[in-house]
Amino acid sequence: MKVSDYDFELPEELIAQKPAIPRDSSRLLVIDRETYSFEHRVFAEIEDFLHPGDVLVLNNSRVIPARLLGKKETGAKVEAVLTEKLGGGLWKAIVRPGSKIKPGNVLLFNKISCKVIEHCDDSSRILDFGSVTDEDVKKAGLLAIPPYVKYYPDNPESYQTVYSRPEGSVAAPTAGLHFTDTLLERLRKKDVDVQFITLHVGIGTFRPVKSETVDGHKMHNEFFSVSSEVAERLERARTEKRRIVAVGTTTVRTLESIVARHGCIVGDSxxxxxxxxxxxxxxxxxxxxxNFHLPRSTLLMLVSAFAGRELILSAYREAILKRYRFFSFGDACLIL
Structure with a gap:
């Protein structure tokens, strides 16, 4: 299967630059897999499609301010995106320009500094911040907004879900950005079981698929955690044939990973x-x-596996025709 099978043309003006205000005023394309049909709604109306007994599963990971802008001791500009905490003062990071940053270099970011101690690959390095606290490192950073968003948000909280809790993501689990506290409360009153899992979204979400064939791509590694209590509720719903409604591809990957390992949903990390x-x-x-995903991306491949490639590409053509907003700050779709 070729990666080019997941390509499509998207007008640049449909790439959302700002979130919808309020969050649940974004548009919602409902895709019915059985009838091969579409329905155009507003996200706040998603409760019309969720029923008592359904389990709504959301990823509650919180985005850290992982992007550091600074310079080398020589004065040359550098950028680092923290991707993994390694213990002590050590972080793994994507650095730019990768060809110019070598072990032994000292990088200066705002009021903090670090030393490059290991070269991992073309763009990754191990950085040693010494006695600088994690909180001070984060204070020096910005959210790593996707490269197709041209302006840093006026309110950085708009790139966090309203239910975000444990810190660890480099990018937001963007399907959850449409939910408000009020909408979640309405769903609970409707006896929709709202549950939270965690998957810390890695920098790989921004990386394009470079191989020509789908199976030639190596997926990035991400940390997940599901409590025993949540797992028990999900497995009970699964055995009782009640719907599990996953919010976002990160939630899907977490649940499918656990079942692949254990044969059922259990507490795991x-x-x-x-x-x-x-x-x-x-x-x-x-x-x-x-949300609506980038051409040739692993996320588009996942939703194509869920709904069928032809149906998804047809839905995307419909969304483009109706001028939906795409990508992280864009509109949403519900696949039934």
Missing amino acids: GHTDIFIYPPYTFKATDSLIT
């Missing part, structure tokens, strides 16, 4: 590099809420 693309049999996901 660790790292996953699961790569979901057609054909794939989903074992823990019945419906999916997600």
Whole structure:
């Protein structure tokens, strides 16, 4: 299967630059897999499609201010995006310009500094911040807004979900950005079971697929955690044939990883590099809420595995025709 099979033309003006205000005023394209049909709604109306007994599963990871802008001791500009905390004062980071940053270099960011101690690959380095606290490192940083968003948000909280808790993501689990506290409360009153899992979204979400074939791509590794209590509720719903509605591809990858490991949903934590693309049999996901994804991306491949490539590409053509907003700050779709 070729990566080019997941390509499409998107007018640049449809790439959302700012979030919808209020969050749930974004548009919602409802995709019905059985009838091969579409319905155009507003996200706040998603409660019309969620029923008592459904389990809504959301990723509560919080984005850290991982992007550091600074300079070398020579004065040359540098950038680092923190990707993994390694212990002590050590962080793994993507650095730019990669060809110019070598072990032994000292990098200065605002009021803090670090030393490059290891060269991992063309763009990754191990940085030693010494006795600088993690909080001071984060204070020196900015959110790593996707490269297709041209302006840093006026309110950085707009790039966090309203229910974000444990810090660790480099990029937001953007399908959840559409939810408000009020909408979640309405769903709970409707007896929709709202549950939270954690997957810390890595920098790989921004990296393009460079191989020509789908199976030639190596998926990035991300940390996940699901409590035993949440797992028990999800497995009970699964055995009782109640719908599990996953919010975002990160939630899908977490649940499918656990079932692939254990044969059922259990409390678990660790790292996953699961790569979901057609054909794939989903074992823990019945419906999916997600944004509109980049051409040739692993996220587009995942939703194509869930709904079928032809249906998804047809839905994207419909969304472009109706002028939906795409990518992180864009509109959403519900795949039934």
